Amino acid sequence: MEKEQGLKLSGISKSFARTDTNEITHALSNVNLNIKNGEFISIVGPSGCGKSTILRMIAGLIAPTTGEITLNGEIVEGTSANRGMAFQKPTLFPWLTVEDNISFGLRMQNKMHDKSDVDRMIEMIGLSDFKKSYPHQLSGGMAQRVSLVRTMINKPEVFLLDEPLGALDAFTRMNMQDELINMWKEDGNIMIMVTHDVDEAIYMGNRVLVMAPRPGRVVDDIQIELEYPRNRNSKKFLQYRTKIMEMLDFGKSETEAESEVC
Ligand code: ADP
Ligand code: MG
Numbered sequence: 001m002e003k004e005q006g007l008k009l010s011g012i013s014k015s016f017a018r019t020d021t022n023e024i025t026h027a028l029s030n031v032n033l034n035i036k037n038g039e040f041i042s043i044v045g046p047s048g049c050g051k052s053t054i055l056r057m058i059a060g061l062i063a064p065t066t067g068e069i070t071l072n073g074e075i076v077e078g079t080s081a082n083r084g085m086a087f088q089k090p091t092l093f094p095w096l097t098v099e100d101n102i103s104f105g106l107r108m109q110n111k112m113h114d115k116s117d118v119d120r121m122i123e124m125i126g127l128s129d130f131k132k133s134y135p136h137q138l139s140g141g142m143a144q145r146v147s148l149v150r151t152m153i154n155k156p157e158v159f160l161l162d163e164p165l166g167a168l169d170a171f172t173r174m175n176m177q178d179e180l181i182n183m184w185k186e187d188g189n190i191m192i193m194v195t196h197d198v199d200e201a202i203y204m205g206n207r208v209l210v211m212a213p214r215p216g217r218v219v220d221d222i223q224i225e226l227e228y229p230r231n232r233n234s235k236k237f238l239q240y241r242t243k244i245m246e247m248l249d250f251g252k253s254e255t256e257a258e259s260e261v262c
Helices: 051-059 098-108 116-124 140-152 170-187 198-204 235-254
Strands: 007-017 024-035 040-044 066-071 083-086 158-162 190-194 207-212 217-223
Touching: 007 051, 024 051, 024 217, 040 198, 051 083, 051 158, 051 190, 083 140, 098 116, 098 140, 116 140, 140 158, 140 170, 170 190, 170 198, 190 198, 198 235, 207 235, 217 235
Parallel strands: 040 190, 040 207, 083 158, 158 190
Antiparallel strands: 007 024, 007 066, 207 217
16 A cells, blocks of 8 residues: 555644643644645644644654654654754754854765755855854844754755744845745745744745634634735735634634733
């Protein structure tokens, strides 16, 4: 029998036991997803609805409480270079230069035969003058860009992005969006990106998942039927935006009195 292709989440739930109060947080309940190879999934939803938890489980950083995750028919267990994650806050080695931070993954995998990729990435993020600099010499936005391409350069089969563009100014952010889309089109990998920005979700994803909290779950799964590159002002784009905003507002009124925790 042929192995099942793509990424599959079946009956996934995740609970956390709180050590201070002995309460259980039901972070996610019964999440079922089929993601085909080559899909770009955007995830939006209020704080605390389990977006990061989904990514961390797919990355293999934490295990689901119930259910199973498979990638091309193989159960996902533990981390792997095939599944790369870029975090909201930069994760860089302070003792390595920009250049060495970016090439770290390639060196670990003995893939350093082509250093031009590293230079291309550094140029793409506009840091050619900073390649010998250390993380503490960079601004927050610069460090964030280095952190992103550090995962990007490994070309993971599944690229998990947890609000990776949040710290960037609008102009840089739009450039990075296009670079990520280019990379995805070239490599045909699975992209799963969490974002607070509904426009970004629609601009990038071929599917947008809308989540709601308590318990965290997927409440809508919207196919974005627009050609790339997308026009953020087209009528259809704005219709998708209205629809998703309404879904998010609906989720909010359910939990209005509760405070927002990030
Ligand atoms: P989001 O990324 O959508 O903001 P998270 O996935 O970070 O949400 O968290 C979902 C829920 O699970 C929240 O209520 C959060 O407090 C809880 N949670 C996440 N990680 C842990 C943990 N390690 N221990 C206890 N609770 C956690
Ligand atoms: Mg999060």
